[in-house]
Amino acid sequence: MSAVLPASGARALRQRAHWSDRIAHATLAAIVAALVVFLALPLGLILVKAVQDKDGAFVGLANFASYLATPSLLQSFVNSVWVALLVTIVTVPLAFGFAYALARSCIPWKATFRTIALIPLLAPSLLSAISLIYWFGNQGAARGLVVALGFENIYGAPGIVVAECFAVFPHALMILLSALALADARLYEAADALGTSTARKFRTITLPGAKYGLISAALVSFTLVITDFGIPKVIGGNFNMLATDVFKLVIGQQDFQRGAVVGLFLLAPAVLTFGIDWLVQRRQTAMLTARAVPLKPRPARGFDALMLGYVGVVSALMLAMIGMAVFASFATYWPYNLTPSWKHYTMGFVDAEVGDAFLNSLKLAAGTAFFGTIVVFVGAYMLEKTRGADALRPLARLLAMLPMAVPGLVLGLGYIFFFNAADNPLHGLYGTLAILVVCTIVHFYTTGHLTAVTALKSLDAEFEAVSASLKVPFFKTFWRVTLPICTPTLVDIARYFFINAMTTISAVVFLYSPETKVAAIAILNLDEAGEAGAAAACAVLITAGSTVVTLLFLALGAWIERRTQAWRRPAAR
Amino acid sequence: MDEAVRLEVRAEEVAAGRGASRAAVADYLRLEGVRKAFGSFEALRAIDLAIAHGEFVCFLGPSGCGKTTLLRIVAGLETQTAGRIVQAGRDISLLPPAERDYGIVFQSYALFPNLSVADNVAYGLVNRKVPKTKAAARVDELLKLVGLPGSGAKFPAQLSGGQQQRIALARALATSPGLLLLDEPLSALDALERVRLRQEIRSLQRKLGVTTIMVTHDQEEALSVADRIVVMNHGAIEQVGTPMEIYRDPATPFVADFVGKINVLSGRLRPGRELTIGASRFECVHDTDAERDVKIYLRPEDVLARPIAPGDANVFDGAIDKIEFLGSYCLVRVHADAMGAQPITVYLSLNFLAEQGLEVGSRLPLKLLPERMRFF
Numbered sequence: 007m008s009a010v011l012p013a014s015g016a017r018a019l020r021q022r023a024h025w026s027d028r029i030a031h032a033t034l035a036a037i038v039a040a041l042v043v044f045l046a047l048p049l050g051l052i053l054v055k056a057v058q059d060k061d062g063a064f065v066g067l068a069n070f071a072s073y074l075a076t077p078s079l080l081q082s083f084v085n086s087v088w089v090a091l092l093v094t095i096v097t098v099p100l101a102f103g104f105a106y107a108l109a110r111s112c113i114p115w116k117a118t119f120r121t122i123a124l125i126p127l128l129a130p131s132l133l134s135a136i137s138l139i140y141w142f143g144n145q146g147a148a149r150g151l152v153v154a155l156g157f158e159n160i161y162g163a164p165g166i167v168v169a170e171c172f173a174v175f176p177h178a179l180m181i182l183l184s185a186l187a188l189a190d191a192r193l194y195e196a197a198d199a200l201g202t203s204t205a206r207k208f209r210t211i212t213l214p215g216a217k218y219g220l221i222s223a224a225l226v227s228f229t230l231v232i233t234d235f236g237i238p239k240v241i242g243g244n245f246n247m248l249a250t251d252v253f254k255l256v257i258g259q260q261d262f263q264r265g266a267v268v269g270l271f272l273l274a275p276a277v278l279t280f281g282i283d284w285l286v287q288r289r290q291t292a293m294l295t296a297r298a299v300p301l302k303p304r305p306a307r308g309f310d311a312l313m314l315g316y317v318g319v320v321s322a323l324m325l326a327m328i329g330m331a332v333f334a335s336f337a338t339y340w341p342y343n344l345t346p347s348w349k350h351y352t353m354g355f356v357d358a359e360v361g362d363a364f365l366n367s368l369k370l371a372a373g374t375a376f377f378g379t380i381v382v383f384v385g386a387y388m389l390e391k392t393r394g395a396d397a398l399r400p401l402a403r404l405l406a407m408l409p410m411a412v413p414g415l416v417l418g419l420g421y422i423f424f425f426n427a428a429d430n431p432l433h434g435l436y437g438t439l440a441i442l443v444v445c446t447i448v449h450f451y452t453t454g455h456l457t458a459v460t461a462l463k464s465l466d467a468e469f470e471a472v473s474a475s476l477k478v479p480f481f482k483t484f485w486r487v488t489l490p491i492c493t494p495t496l497v498d499i500a501r502y503f504f505i506n507a508m509t510t511i512s513a514v515v516f517l518y519s520p521e522t523k524v525a526a527i528a529i530l531n532l533d534e535a536g537e538a539g540a541a542a543a544c545a546v547l548i549t550a551g552s553t554v555v556t557l558l559f560l561a562l563g564a565w566i567e568r569r570t571q572a573w574r575r576p577a578a579r
Numbered sequence: 580m581d582e583a584v585r586l587e588v589r590a591e592e593v594a595a596g597r598g599a600s601r602a603a604v605a606d607y608l609r610l611e612g613v614r615k616a617f618g619s620f621e622a623l624r625a626i627d628l629a630i631a632h633g634e635f636v637c638f639l640g641p642s643g644c645g646k647t648t649l650l651r652i653v654a655g656l657e658t659q660t661a662g663r664i665v666q667a668g669r670d671i672s673l674l675p676p677a678e679r680d681y682g683i684v685f686q687s688y689a690l691f692p693n694l695s696v697a698d699n700v701a702y703g704l705v706n707r708k709v710p711k712t713k714a715a716a717r718v719d720e721l722l723k724l725v726g727l728p729g730s731g732a733k734f735p736a737q738l739s740g741g742q743q744q745r746i747a748l749a750r751a752l753a754t755s756p757g758l759l760l761l762d763e764p765l766s767a768l769d770a771l772e773r774v775r776l777r778q779e780i781r782s783l784q785r786k787l788g789v790t791t792i793m794v795t796h797d798q799e800e801a802l803s804v805a806d807r808i809v810v811m812n813h814g815a816i817e818q819v820g821t822p823m824e825i826y827r828d829p830a831t832p833f834v835a836d837f838v839g840k841i842n843v844l845s846g847r848l849r850p851g852r853e854l855t856i857g858a859s860r861f862e863c864v865h866d867t868d869a870e871r872d873v874k875i876y877l878r879p880e881d882v883l884a885r886p887i888a889p890g891d892a893n894v895f896d897g898a899i900d901k902i903e904f905l906g907s908y909c910l911v912r913v914h915a916d917a918m919g920a921q922p923i924t925v926y927l928s929l930n931f932l933a934e935q936g937l938e939v940g941s942r943l944p945l946k947l948l949p950e951r952m953r954f955f
Contacts (some may be wrong), residue, residue, distance in 0.1 A: 018616070021658040208776035468689035471656050474676035475683045476703030476754060485692045573693045573734040 048420030185219020857919020
């Protein structure tokens with residue numbers, strides 16, 4: 007080895023990579039390659055299709071022009087935007103009130119209320135649409151209310167708005183709960199010492215503290231609504247939205263070009279809101295210092311009673327929504343014979359559609375949870391804890407964050423374009439369960455990734471440096487230290503993947519084949535076929551399945567915690 | 580590996596240092612022109628340093644001076660932009676950490692929380708296929724060495740900060756590395772524990788003879804444990820020397836200021852070993868050809884309140900301005916016309932103050948020691 011003394015201005019020195027580093031680089035490269043193939047290329051193809059004609063010739067913005075020249079399609083765009091805005095304006099304050107009651111009041115049964123409000127996360131979003139039809143549809147239990155309010159019927163915009171409010175509520179609630187949990191009691195004590203009024207404290211401390219949470223919740227609500235497919239499909243009637251248009255154009259009319267244009271319209275607000283959210287979140291981090299004192303709410307009889315009343319009403323509405331679906335799924339012949347029976351369940355299983363679909367759902371969810379957790383965690387580890395391959399890292403980060411900004415419908419669209427092409431060597435994947443698993447992993451990659459990154463960042467940054475100095479390759483430390491410490495996080499990620507795979511519709515609706523149809527899709531088909539009872543039964547089945555699995559995961563988590571995390575308890579001295 | 584084996588290996592390595600000069604063998608670790616730039620920010624500028632075998636060296640400086648970066652470059656955790664590092668005659672400039680020979684201890688301890696103390700200490704041994712019984716014996720030996728025998732079955736969370744840092748030290752020493760790197764190992768500990776552990780580290784280092792580099796921003800820590808101190812500022816070395824040299828003979832105003840307390844006075848140096856401060860004349864030992872303005876650096880203990888004999892040179896008279904009580908000693912600020920209205924701070928013992936009945940406003944004579952003055 008010769009002396010290395012480059013003159014100043016010469017290229018910076020580069021350390022030689024250890025063989026174990028090369029393994030890390032290869033793994034990282036493999037994950038990046040997979041994300042390119044299963045995320046970047048399909049998305050890129052949407053862009054390409056949007057500027058091509060049917061024969062693949064470049065036509066510039068002609069597809070956009072033809073889209074804008076079609077009044078019915080343009081109307082969908084307008085519809086999507088105002089519905090999404092309305093749902094956001096209604097849901098975010100409602101969820102804020104709910105979160106405020108849970109975080110800042112002394113009402114009893116907080117855990118129960120929280121669980122009830124989060125139930126919709128365990129159900130496919132269109133469950134609320136099905137319930138709504140049973141409540142207020144043409145043969146609904148409380149149809150008179152709709153008429154009394156001056157609507158002709160629930161189908162169309164009113165139904166979509168109400169159903170979306172229910173579906174989006176828990177998402178907004180979770181964000182706002184964590185925003186309100188971040189409170190420094192010292193600020194309120196200082197304000198009290200200065201004799202500040204309650205209203206002023208709320209305006210000057212609480213709201214600014216929750217500002218970023220509110221922005222985030224609003225952006226998430228808007229994006230969820232504008233990209234949701236299930237609810238408009240079930241209860242939308244003739245009211246068209248972007249998400250239903252995409253499906254009609256691509257699956258119904260095989261008009262890939264204009265489908266791609268609509269896909270881009272769906273992608274744009276999602277990317278935009280994602281960008282804003284990302285900027286906002288970066289400023290959020292500095293808000294609370296490590297020395298902050300957690301705020302403990304104090305009892306206040308009048309306020310607590312008010313809050314309890316509000317939370318009770320919202321929870322009752324939630325239960326009414328879930329309960330109606332359950333009730334209807336057991337009703338023998340709605341609305342004439344309400345005697346409970348297993349008819350809709352057995353019928354579904356007898357004609358085997360629901361049974362097979364449910365089995366497929368479980369397979370999809372298990373595959374997504376298993377492989378997704380491995381890929382996400384290994385990817386996050388390589389990104390956060392290994393050295394070198396610096397050129398690859400920004401790309402890996404971007405690809406890991408990108409899925410958050412891509413609606414499932416758009417991802418599914420990209421998959422059709424990419425994998426359905428006969429000349430793609432991966433064409434064989436099309437129509438298999440494997441592609442559903444891959445697509446679902448990619449669809450929900452970012453949340454899993456961020457969870458893993460947060461867990462990894464909480465570990466001492468020098469574990470890997472110490473290991474290297476002791477000549478222990480990183481993968482041994484990964485296996486002996488990192489993985490055991492992070493098992494609770496792994497369980498969380500697996501549960502997240504599983505539940506979302508059970509309930510998702512948007513991406514898989516483009517990709518299923520008769521053999522790989524999942525239960526959430528079966529609901530749509532049953533509903534379309536007029537089998538409302540069976541559709542409700544299927545939705546209930548998914549919700550029940552998700553609930554059981556969630557409980558199993560929680561039990562598994564508790565068991566693992568007991569088995570492997572003994573070292574966390576210094577009391578064992 | 581026991582001590583004898585380790586030294587043998589070391590000797591072999593030294594002998595194997597192909598083409599290494601004699602000087603390289605004498606210096607266990609040599610840095611040549613090490614530079615580090617982060618973008619346009621120059622974190623380290625051309626660092627040259629040689630460390631002898633068995634030496635205990637401290638990198639001392641304010642935060643952001645580049646001392647930790649330099650340590651991490653020696654460890655291979657960062658790569659220098661330019662420059663060469665030679666350890667035991669082997670050019671390690673571009674070697675990854677795993678191919679270098681050192682043990683490291685971090686401020687955060689970085690103990691593996693889910694492994695027992697014994698497993699932590701044995702972490703590097705297991706990978707070297709050391710037989711289980713031998714490894715266990717080595718772990719016991721190390722735990723005894725760091726003063727925590729019998730704690731092998733505990734988890735790190737069950738130990739105090741100082742105990743955890745001792746385990747981290749044992750882990751770093753388990754594989755008998757040729758170089759021990761300590762990155763602010765005491766900063767996270769409370770004051771008493773810090774003083775205790777630094778002496779333990781020092782005596783351990785003496786016993787094992789392992790070449791050691793410790794990074795610290797605490798001058799007292801550096802003065803009390805180091806064989807030599809490397810004072811750094813703005814990515815450059817200000818001075819390298821023994822603690823006594825650094826304290827008594829600071830090479831730059833920065834070193835004088837950073838290490839220990841010091842009075843900085845403005846004056847004028849004249850030919851004939853004469854110094855004027857304000858209107859007063861003093862003797863000094865420094866001769867100059869041409870008259871010039873100087874900054875005079877004088878430690879508080881180099882301004883004496885006794886013994887002062889009648890007729891002594893450099894004696895002046897001042898009034899006590901402020902007394903800061905520090906325990907057995909007080910830091911006393913004196914206002915003297917002879918200093919040209921510049922306050923001067925001296926150490927006076929509590930006994931002396933009591934004997935003489937001195938309080939704020941009292942007058943007392945003081946004497947400057949000419950041989951202790953430093954001029955910049």
